[in-house]
Amino acid sequence: MKPVLFLLISFPLLSALILALIGRCLSRRTVETIACTAVVAAFVLALTAFLLSGQKVQSLTLAQWFSAGSFQVDMDIYYDPLAAIMALMVTFVSSLVHIYSVAYMRREGGYVRYFCFLNLFVFAMLVIVTAGNLVFLYLGWETVGLCSYALIGFWYEKPEAANASAKAFVVTRLGDVAFGIAIALCWINLGHLSVSGINDSAASLDSQAAGIIGFLLLLAAIGKSAQLPLAVWLPDAMAGPTPVSALIHAATMVTAGVYLLMRFFPVIQGSPLVMALIACIGVITICFGALAALVQKDIKRILAYSTISQVGYMFLAVGAGDLAGSLFHLISHAFFKSLLFLAAGCVIHALHEEQDIFRMGGLRQKLPQLFWLFLAGTAALGAFPLTSGFFSKDRILLAVFLQPQAIYKVLWTIAAMAAVITPLYAFRLFFVVFFGQPHADRSQAPAPAPVSHPSVPNLMTWALWPLAVLSLFAGFLNLPVNWAGNEWLTHYLAMLPGAARELHASPEMESTMQLGSALITIVMVIFAWIFYGSRIQPSECNDETFQKKLHTLFLNGFYLDQFYQTWIIAPYRKTAEFLWHKVDAGWVDAGLDQSARSFLTLAERLRLWTTGRVSQYVSMMVTGFTLILCSLTVTWWYLQI
C-alpha cells in the first residue's frame, strides 16, 4: 500500500520537475506525453489504492520533513474513504483535462509552463487530499494557490489576466492566514497536528476553543472555495485558459475548502454556532451565485457564478452535518461542472474566442456532438430528474430539512427557492447558446462571432464523453433508498469521524420532496424555453427602471467588487499614500535631511578653526597642554590636602 500511495503523489511531482528542468529541450509531443502519462498513471494508482484499501484507514509516513525541538513534522499520509474518493475524483478529472489541454493548447507557446504547473497542481491537490498532518496539508494548500495564480495569469501579457491572478492570490491568502493561525491553535490546544489525532481528541476541546478553530478553518475554506464574502476572485479567475477553469476553478481547488471542513468535521461539530454559520454562508452564497449567474453574458462567468452557488450547497450540507451528501454533491458537481467548462471551451474555441452567449446562438446544427454533451452537463447542473445533480442536491436539501433547529428550516426554505433559479440559469445558458439566432447587434461589433464551419478537434470532444456519462449517472453512487438504491457512498463513508450517517427520512417524505423538486425543475426548464429558447432575447431590458436596476445589480455581482473597492482598497490606498507622503517623506526623510543639514552647518563653523597658520596651532596646543597640566596640578594639590 505504501508504494502505491507514494507513487500516487510523486508521479505528478516528478513530471512537473522534469518539465520545469528540461522541458524546454524536449519536443512538444514528448512534453504532452510526459504530462498526460504522469496524471493518468496517478489515476490508475488512485484506483488501485481505492480497490486495495477497501474501507480501511491507512496511516503512514513517507519521509521526515523537519523538526524543531519537540515539534516534528513528517510527510504523513492519511488515506481513508474520504481521501480515497477525493483522490479518485481529482486524478480522473485531471487526466481528462490534461488530455483535453493537449488539443486546446496546441497553438499556444508556453505549453511547457502550462503543463508543468498543471502537473504541480495535481500533486498539490493530492497532497491536500491525502495529507496526514496539518502542516503537510498546508503545503499542498499553498501550492494549489500558487498553481492557480500561475495558471490564471497564463496569458500574463494581458493586463486583466495578470490582475485577476494577483487578485485570486491575495484574496485566497486572507483565508490562508486564518488557516495558519488555526494550525498554531491546534498545536497549542491539542498538542499534535496529525489528522487522526486532532479528530480523536476534538471531543476534549471546550466549545470556545473548538469554535475559534472551527471559525478559522471556515475562513480558510471560504477563501479557497470562493464563498461570500471572499467570492470576488472566482469570476475574475476566468481570465485563465478554459481547461484550467474546469480543473482548478470548478472541479478540484474550489472544493478543497469543503474538503477541509469535512476532514476536520469533529472539530467543527464541537461548536453548533460554527455549524450554523457554515450553513448560513452556504445559503447566502447559493442565492448570490445563482442570481448573479442568471444575468451574466459571458459564458465562463455564468459558469463561475454557478460554481460559487454550487459550492454553497456543499457548505450548506457540511453545516447540516451531512458529510456524505456534501461529498456526493462535490463529486457530481466536479463531473458536470468540468464537463460544462470543457464544453464551453470547445464552443469558445469553435467561435474563435467569442465568450458572449448572445453572440453565439444557433449552434445546435453546427456543433451537434457538443450539443448533446452540453445538454448532459446542463441537465445535471439544473438538477433535471435522474441526473447526478438531482440526487445530490435533493439529498442536501433533505438533510437540511431534517435538522431539528429552527434556523435550518429557514435555511432550507431559502435554499429551496434558490434551487428554483438554478435550472433557470442553466437552461438559459443552454438555450441561448444552442438555439435561436445570434444576437442582432452584430453591426456594432468589429468581428462577427459565428463562423461558417466551426470546428473542434476530436480529442477535445472525446475527452468530454466520460464526463457526460458520469454527469448523468453519478447519481447511482448514492441512490436513495426509495429508488431501490443502497446509498453506497453513505455506507462507504460510515467510518468517517463525525456525522456520516443515514438520514432516517421516511420514504414518503423523500419521495414527496423529490417529486416537488423534479416538478419545479421541469417548470423552470419550460420557463427558460419560453424566455430564451425560440425568440431573440435582448440582452438588456430597456424600460422598467426597477428591473433594469436589478439586472445591473446582478450583473455586477451585487457590487461586491465595488464594495471592496470603496471600503477596503480605497481607504487602504489612502492610508498608504498618507504614510508615504506625510509620514515617510514628511517626517522620517525630512527629519534625517534636517539633522544632516545641521551637521553640515556645524562643520562649516568648525572648519574656521583650521586657519592654515602653524604658529596658531602650536599656540593652541601649548595653551591646551598648559590648561590640562594646571588642572591636574590643582587637583593633585587638593587631594594632597
Place this chain on the structure above:
Amino acid sequence: MTIPFTHILFLAILLFAMGAACAMTRKNLFMILIGVEVMLNAAGIAFVAAAMRWQDMNGQIMALFVMTVAAAEIAVALALIVCIQRRTRYTNVDHCSMLKG
C-alpha cells in the same frame, strides 16, 4: 657648594618658556625647530636636577632618553624641512597651508 634645586627649576622654566615662545611666534621653520630643541633641553635640565635632588639615577637616564629623542626628532624634522623647501621654495611655515579649512 650646591646650587639649590629651585634655582635649577626656575632656569628650566625660563628656558622652556623661551623655547615655547620661539616655537609659537617665529615663522621660519628652523627657528621653530630651535625653539622645540630648547624646550626639550629645558626638560632635560629639570630631569638632571631632579636626579640630583633625590639621588635617583632614573632622572639621568631620562635625560639621556630626551637627548636621544631630540636627535631623532631633529633628523626627521630637517628632512621634512628639505622636503618642504623643495615643494614650496620657502622655509616659511605660512606657506604650508594645504590643509586649511
